[in-house]
Amino acid sequence: MATCQRTKETSGETVLARPQRSEEITKRIIDLIIDRDLPPGAPMPTELSLMEDIGVSRNSIREAIKALQALGIVEIRHGYGTFVGSAGSEALQTWLLFRTRTRGASDAGRLRDLLEVREMIETELTRRVASDHRPELIAELEACVARMRRKGPDAAVADREFHDLICAEAGFDLARELTGLFWDVYRAAEGELGGPVSSAASTAKRHQVIVDALVSRDGDAAAEAVHRHFDEVRKRAKAGRYGGFGEARPVDADPAAATS
Amino acid sequence: MATCQRTKETSGETVLARPQRSEEITKRIIDLIIDRDLPPGAPMPTELSLMEDIGVSRNSIREAIKALQALGIVEIRHGYGTFVGSAGSEALQTWLLFRTRTRGASDAGRLRDLLEVREMIETELTRRVASDHRPELIAELEACVARMRRKGPDAAVADREFHDLICAEAGFDLARELTGLFWDVYRAAEGELGGPVSSAASTAKRHQVIVDALVSRDGDAAAEAVHRHFDEVRKRAKAGRYGGFGEARPVDADPAAATS
DNA sequence: AGAAGTAGGACGTGGGACGTCCTATGACTT
DNA sequence: AAGTCATAGGACGTCCCACGTCCTACTTCT
Numbered sequence: 001m002a003t004c005q006r007t008k009e010t011s012g013e014t015v016l017a018r019p020q021r022s023e024e025i026t027k028r029i030i031d032l033i034i035d036r037d038l039p040p041g042a043p044m045p046t047e048l049s050l051m052e053d054i055g056v057s058r059n060s061i062r063e064a065i066k067a068l069q070a071l072g073i074v075e076i077r078h079g080y081g082t083f084v085g086s087a088g089s090e091a092l093q094t095w096l097l098f099r100t101r102t103r104g105a106s107d108a109g110r111l112r113d114l115l116e117v118r119e120m121i122e123t124e125l126t127r128r129v130a131s132d133h134r135p136e137l138i139a140e141l142e143a144c145v146a147r148m149r150r151k152g153p154d155a156a157v158a159d160r161e162f163h164d165l166i167c168a169e170a171g172f173d174l175a176r177e178l179t180g181l182f183w184d185v186y187r188a189a190e191g192e193l194g195g196p197v198s199s200a201a202s203t204a205k206r207h208q209v210i211v212d213a214l215v216s217r218d219g220d221a222a223a224e225a226v227h228r229h230f231d232e233v234r235k236r237a238k239a240g241r242y243g244g245f246g247e248a249r250p251v252d253a254d255p256a257a258a259t260s
Numbered sequence: 261m262a263t264c265q266r267t268k269e270t271s272g273e274t275v276l277a278r279p280q281r282s283e284e285i286t287k288r289i290i291d292l293i294i295d296r297d298l299p300p301g302a303p304m305p306t307e308l309s310l311m312e313d314i315g316v317s318r319n320s321i322r323e324a325i326k327a328l329q330a331l332g333i334v335e336i337r338h339g340y341g342t343f344v345g346s347a348g349s350e351a352l353q354t355w356l357l358f359r360t361r362t363r364g365a366s367d368a369g370r371l372r373d374l375l376e377v378r379e380m381i382e383t384e385l386t387r388r389v390a391s392d393h394r395p396e397l398i399a400e401l402e403a404c405v406a407r408m409r410r411k412g413p414d415a416a417v418a419d420r421e422f423h424d425l426i427c428a429e430a431g432f433d434l435a436r437e438l439t440g441l442f443w444d445v446y447r448a449a450e451g452e453l454g455g456p457v458s459s460a461a462s463t464a465k466r467h468q469v470i471v472d473a474l475v476s477r478d479g480d481a482a483a484e485a486v487h488r489h490f491d492e493v494r495k496r497a498k499a500g501r502y503g504g505f506g507e508a509r510p511v512d513a514d515p516a517a518a519t520s
Numbered sequence: 521a522g523a524a525g526t527a528g529g530a531c532g533t534g535g536g537a538c539g540t541c542c543t544a545t546g547a548c549t550t
Numbered sequence: 551a552a553g554t555c556a557t558a559g560g561a562c563g564t565c566c567c568a569c570g571t572c573c574t575a576c577t578t579c580t
Contacts, residue, residue, distance in 0.1 A: 047531070063322060063326045071330055079531055080573050080574080098333050112432075174377050341561060
């Protein structure tokens, strides 16, 4: 009987020929969330309810929900229910990691892309934070730098927190989440490629320069410090076993322009 | 028999208690793509093959593939087969649009975030392009600006192409795709909110300034020009009916805007 | 009243069937 | 012989049903 709905004679209209039903279902579910103004964490209608509302079978609903789950738009808890998700950046990790791992297009250049984009965002972000930030921020950043000096696994965590603190200070959620995402994916891809180890002391020093620039509220100096920090990361990456990543085009041919 | 695989007594090892089988399947399929080095466009194994390789039912395989499809990692063509996807940024449109439409967190601030991140990336991108670009780029950009001057739907297309040209010139695929994504999503969200129309002449002028800066190969001037361009966009957005995006937004019943 | 056990709801997985779409191969026509 | 059309096969799309697992909430026993 459910199949009867999509035969032409019952509807009488032009054949819909819907190329992808599931895409339509996905859209409908999203619209449902928007229309009912369901906040993140709110319980979604039951699969059975959606079945009836949308008029398709449970499998179709489940596949659509699965696609939504992959995007972080919904969260599924076994035996409990489906809930509206926050669409956080974690959902993109699979996507970006795949994109980075697959070397079909520009070889290892994708890893460089990751770094470049992060550098662009953080440079501008730090520039803005330099001219407008809470005084407490400095102490928090210094604490991170101190932790970086101590060798160990916590140094990497402190590194991430350092950048996250700055990004959060700017107040742009999207930018903050993206940089965090790039950081995580870079780290994962780097580990997979057998990247080099980080030098703790040098890293801490580079970060300290950024803090100093923030203290003096000098936007240009802050941007410059961030650039130098990324130069360091690039140098370290180049020393790895996948050396010379992204040699497709020597953009940094101009030594003077590299510091800008 | 398939069910027997996951009972503890057959495996004899510690109970896996797999919280989500489909997540495991998704991972396995991705690894399969990487291991076999399947390039984008290559045909994926049949669902039946995957069933046997991974050892789960077709429904489970299909749900995993559906999740992968949502991320653009695979493409499905009905009646033909499943193919490796390019993981392009189009896949993130649903995610980002949802994230922008849902105003649970910071109201309309998300739209502002979109603009800010794009500004950050394009600013730095343009700065780099200023110091290193092909001479032909200028002519291509000027052609876009000329098209912007003519009113009509093509003006928006030219606008997009203009920014895309610059981003492409820098050579960072990821940055280019992200800015394109932000552009598309902003446009979609703007339309949904009943955004204001763009003033053709003014827009063309702002873009011309960017071209001029590129001609003189002045990085700082180019960055400045991009900033001004985005100031313009922000100003225009602020004039919309959802005026003052970023603030709590006062519902200013502007009679002039009611025409659209 | 408190704690253990039980009933119900909801998602997870498996298996099968049929429809739809695309491709390719064969027969037929010109 | 070459081109066109019809048919067979493969692969995905949708549907249905059944059972397992997990969590919640209620009932019942102590």
